[in-house]
Amino acid sequence: MKKILQFTMLLVLAGAGGCNDDKFLNKEPLSDLTIDEVFSSSPQVFSIxxxxxxxxxxxxxxxxxxxxxxxxxxxxxxxxxxxxxxxxRTSWNYDSWNSWDYTYIRDINLFLERAEKATVLSETDKTRFLAEARFLRANYYFELVKRMGGVPLILNTMVYDYSGNPSNLQFPRAKEHEVYDFVISEMEAIKGQLPTDVNQKGRATKAAALAMQSRAALYAASIAKYGVNTPQVSLPGHEVGIAASMAPGYYAKALSAAKEIIAGSAGNYSLYIKKPNDLQENFASIFYDKGNNPESIWIEDFQLKTTKVHGFTVSNQPRFGAEEEEGGRINPSLNLVQAFEKTDNTFAPIRVKDASGNPVYFDKQIDAFAGRDARLGGTVILPGSAFKARPVDIWAGYQLPNGSILSGDDRGSQRPMPDGTTAQVVGFDGPIVGKEHTAQTGFYIRKYLDPAIGSGSRGTQSELPFIRYRYAEVLLNAAEAAFETGNASEAAGYMNQVRTRAGLTTPLKASDITFDRIVHERRVELAFEGHLLYDMKRWRLAHQVWDGERLTEAELLSNIGKADKKSTQPYSLLPYKVYNPGQPNHNKWIYKVALSNLVTGSNRFRLGNYYSFINDDIRSRNPKVVRQPNQD
Amino acid sequence: MKKKISYIMMAAMMAASFAACKKDNYTPPQSKLSGRLTYKGEEVNVEVNQVPFQLFQFGFGKVGAISSTFEQDGKFSALLFDGDYKLTVPANQGPFVWKKAASGAQDSISVKMAGNQELDIEVTPYYMIRNAAFEAKENKVTGTFNLEKVITDANAKNIERANLYINKTQFVSAGDYNVASVQLSGDQIKTMTGISMTVGVPAISPAQNYVFARIGLKIAGVEDMIFSPVQKITL
Structure with a gap:
């Protein structure tokens, strides 16, 4: 028995010795693609x-x-x-909004180097892929410079040589303007290599490149111009801060890039105006109409029945009758709602009290918001309006004749009325203080809500795109750049296009265009699109608007439309039904300005918040990276 | 029985872990450096947790500072090992001018620690709030004060606003540390003496018959405010 085993073993060993070692041990992996294989076909490169x-x-x-x-x-x-x-909270942390994803930048650099070497790709594909990768890299550097100021500009992959000394991999931060210059010059270089196609939204196009160029130049220009208001927000090496003398050049660049899009050289883009008879719905449609939308330029697209869907509608739909037992998360504040001007181009608070301080009675809830900028109803779901053809039920309670309030503590609560009957005393959409999912400010958000059936259910969700660049912003970029370079009448021309679409038909004259107007227009047109923080930072207004002091009601209701108007706490506007049987005001509506008692903090933007904290581990790995100012 | 054993084992392990602590720890720093911010011997009052100072110890090769902040009455303290330190306030912090070296960097104070040490830091504030007096009447607090512009040369700054803050605890300033405040903007302040502000006292829960009050002054272009001393006021 033992002998047989020994003999077999010997045979096996002899067999192994006979193998070709190289061939036997070096096998191509069956589960992974090699770099050469991936870069051998266009669809594979596209998937990367x-x-x-x-x-x-x-x-x-x-x-x-x-x-x-x-x-x-x-x-x-x-x-x-x-x-x-x-x-x-009473202030933002210094590390709020920071970002430092050099892994991503390395991956793009790797892609650029490998695609450059690929021999099998057609020349057309290769050019477009390379241009798109450069577009993405520049866009991320733009994102970094907005948050962090100057960052190390790494444009090639770096390899560590295991020498024990990594100093050849440590790069100092570039100057802030150098990063902006990089973004602008990259867009200049690739815009001709990208397609000119107004229906191509998800991938980079010539218009997207120009829109990014225009925005980047505008940001750099305003940091240069308004940086003088906060001399402390700068570093001696100019990693933070841009010299004021550079402002005119950047403004000119911002204007010329915007004009290229406006002139149509990058495709036939225009403001979305498919529903001219209902301008509010028209404005909301910009964000949910995916077919032939001439306004959106570059989007992050989503598609139903894939994993690339989002639950924005699930989280924010009006709670009453929603497709899911949730919604109502974002409640726009009165601060924003009252900023939408009246159709005669004047600013005024929502009229809740007359001159002698008595409440104003409205027959219908929506009447309080009549005669305002159509973008208000397009951005915000107001009391008395509807979503998916279902009216919202937003009211805070009954105002009784003796001055007291009759309300409930749950959605649509029933309580005994003074006449002995029992009735619903609060809306099914609230507002009820502390009751999540209800419209606690009296408002829901409408922008980016998807009216498609199923959009509000967790199993389906929504395929609305997120718009990163759109034509209206390009017009506002042009308006701001023209205004800042002293051409107010040209600025008025661009602004009036955006305003006419919002139902503000009386055009602004050149003399009406002020810095306040520019700031205001961007705030209301681009609300909830991720512009506010960056805009307030580049105008160096953030520390004034969010100064950490509590916002009184008198302060809230005054100076509407001023650029540096304080907005440190979100106010509410609560609708009440009047209960006074037999009197003319019975069942009419009144409104009350209120501050929820959940709002205990007041936003304070410290000078150290202008540029986000660079984490200590980043700086200890690379001592050449200098600290941000004002963060000690 | 099983439970009992596990309790005994837990107790034994805890005892062992406590015993182990003693062996490998250093003696803690024991020399106390303390002092206050002063201008001509008077305390400079600032906002709590907002005005930082930094201590650098020589001879360790590390670049990091020991950072802390001044208390609201300008006091500071730090427990340190004996040795040589430098103390500084980072650039653009505090409602005062900090001396600069010829190169433009922040100057520093050399501190030699050998046992406890008291050290007052003399600074030049842009403004001082003088003779702040508070009076409570009919559930309202009225604060009256004078202002002194200390820096009048090329570095002089304007007043952005003045606030009267009241709080139910002895921490009184903007943000979380007030129950009510009232504000005068720079152009409402016409004179530097006898400035007066009145703020209503809101309902405080649980009820208390006193509040703490002080005046804060925001200087244009300077992030940190300067304050008057906190006073307890009986309503």
């Missing part, structure tokens, strides 16, 4: 590019509703500790 597209970073996105909820533009109807913290 898709991954790079998917990893773009946005400051506000439909994928996470909380990213849109801050800055006192809205109240968060959510009792989770992270969410309530938005209402309770």
């Amino acid at each position: 590019l898709a991954n790079l597209y998917n990893r773009q970073v946005d400051i506000a996105t439909v994928k996470t509703w909380m990213t849109m909820a801050d800055f006192s533009e809205s109240f968060v109807s959510d009792n989770g500790s992270d969410q309530v913290n938005i209402l309770r």
Whole structure:
């Protein structure tokens, strides 16, 4: 028995010795593709590019509703500790909004180097892929410079040589303007290599490149111009801060890039105006109409029945009768609602009291908001309006003749009325203080809500795109750049196009265009699209608008439309039904301005918040990276 | 019985872990450096947790600072090992001018620690709030004060606003640390003496018959405010 075993073993060993070692041990993996294999066919290269597209970073996105909820533009109807913290905190952390994803940049650099070497790709494909990767890299550097100021500009892959000394891999931060210059010059270089196709929204196009160029140049220009207001926000090496003398050049660049799009050289883009008879719905449609939308330029697209869907509508739909037992998270604040001007181009608070301080009675709830900018109803679901053809039920209670309020503590609660009957005393959509999912400010958000059936259910969700660049912003970029370079009449021309679409038919004259107007127009047109923080930072207004002092009602209601108007706490506007049988005002509506007692904090933007904290581990790995100013 | 054994084992392990602590720890720093921010011997009052100072110890090769902040009455303290330190306030912090070296960097104070040490830091504030007096009447607090512009040369700054803050605890300033405040903007302040502000006291729960009050002054272009001393006022 033993002998047989020994003999067999010997045979096996002899067999192994006979193998060709090289061939036997070096096998191509069956489960992975090698670099050469991947870069041998266009669809495979495109799939890598898709991954790079998917990893773009946005400051506000439909994928996470909380990213849109801050800055006192809205109240968060959510009792989770992270969410309530938005209402309770008194300042932002220095590391808020920071980003430092050099892994992503390395992956793009790797892609560029490998695609460059690929021999099998057709010349057309290769040019477009390379241009798209450069577009994505520049867009992420743009995102970095907005948040962090100057960052190390790494444009090639780096390899460590295991020498024990990594100093050849450590690069200092570039100057802030160098990063902006990089973005602008990259867009100049690739715009001719990208397609000119107004229906191509998900991938980079010539218009997207020009729109990014225009925005980047505008940001750099305003930092240069308004940086003088905050001399402390700068570093001696100019990693933060841009010299004031560079402003005119950047403004000119911003204007010329915007004009290229406006002139149609990048495709036939225009303002969305398919529903001219209902301008509010028209404005809301910009964000949900995916077919032949001439306004959106570059979007993050989503598609139903794939994993690439988002739950923005699930989280924010009106709660009453919703397709899911949730919704109503983002409640726009009165601060934002009253900023929408009246159709005669004047600013006024919502008229809740007459000159002698008595309440104003409205027959219908919606009447309080009549005669305003159509973008108000397009951005916000107002009391008395509807979503998916279902009216919202927003009212805080009954106003009794003796001055007291009759209300309930649950959605649609019933209580005994003074006449002995029992009736519903509060809306099914609230507002009820502390009741999450209800419209606690009296408003829901409408922008980015999807009216398609099923959009509000968790199993289906929504395929609305998130618009990163759209034509209206290009017009506003042009208006701002023209205004800042002293051409107010040209600026008025661009602004009036955007305003006419919003139902503001009386055109602004050149003399009406002021810095306040520019700031205001961007705030209302681009609300909840991720512009507010960056705009307030580049105008160096953030520390004035969010100065940490409590906002009184008198302060809230005055100086509407001023650029540096304080907005530190989100206010509510609560509708009440009047109960006074036999009197003319019975069942009419009144409104009350209120501050929820959940709002205990007041936003304070410290000078150290202008540029986000660079984490200590980053700086200890690379001592050449200097600290941000004012963060000690 | 099983339970009992596990309790005994837990107790034994805890005892062992406590015993182990003693062996490998250093003696803690024991020399106390303390002092206050002063201008001509008077305390400079600032906002709590907002005005930082940094201590650098020589001879360790590390670049990091020991950072902390001043208390609201300008006091500071730090427990340190004996040795040589430098103390500084980072650039653009505090409602005062900090001396600069010829190169433009922040100057520093050399501190030699050998046992406890008291050290007052003399600074030049842009403004001082003088003779702040508070009076409570009919559930309202009225604060009256004078202002002194200390820096009048090329570095002089204007007043952005003045606030009267009241709080139910002795921490009084903007943000979380007030129950009510009232504000005068820079152009409403016409004179530097006898400035007066009145704020209503809101309902405090649980009820208390006193509040703490102080005046804060925001200087244009300076992030940190300067304050008057906190006073307890009986309503």
